[in-house]
């Protein structure tokens with residue numbers, strides 16, 4: 392537990408039963424612009440063996456989360472903890488909740504012997520890029536190339 396302002400912040404592992412509140416928080420953070428669905432989040436299998444997702448709570452209310460899971464990428468295979476998204480309630484931003492979530496994830500990775508954390512950051516998401524750079528992340532030498540088509 393850490394103390395942010397007057398509120399004690401608890402960080403714990405995410406479970407399936409958190410997903411509705413995660414969706415609500417994403418809607419609040421993105422002002423309804425995100426198209427992420429419950430199905431997308433379930434696909435991540437929260438609480439499953441490869442899942443590393445965390446939630447931050449103040450007075451029992453979810454105020455932040457990080458969606459992350461262990462993946463094996465590239466050749467030679469590299470085990471990474473992939474951060475898919477992180478979000479903090481706008482009313483609670485700037486109170487070190489985001490950096491505490493990342494710190495807890497680092498501790499979890501140490502426990503699980505995962506030596507690399509990779510954050511997925513959209514090229515045009517300048518605030519998130521600055522946040523992860525501030526926390527010591529550097530740009531990866533591997534670049535994603537996507538081909539899209541009608542499913």
Ligand SMILES: CC(C)(COP(=O)(O)OP(=O)(O)OC[C@H]1O[C@@H](n2cnc3c(N)ncnc32)[C@H](O)[C@@H]1OP(=O)(O)O)[C@@H](O)C(=O)NCCC(=O)NCCS
Nearest residue numbers: 417420477478479484485486487488489490518521522525
């Ligand atoms: C990025 C985000 C997670 C940061 O969380 P936070 O709790 O507000 O950040 P913290 O208070 O822990 O900040 C940690 C440090 O990073 C710095 N920082 C945070 N955001 C920053 C930014 N945009 N640019 C530069 N530095 C930044 C802070 O100044 C702080 O520095 P300090 O350690 O010297 O005090 C939060 O602002 C957020 O949720 N943004 C929206 C993210 C989003 O759109 N996610 C996708 C949809 S949910």
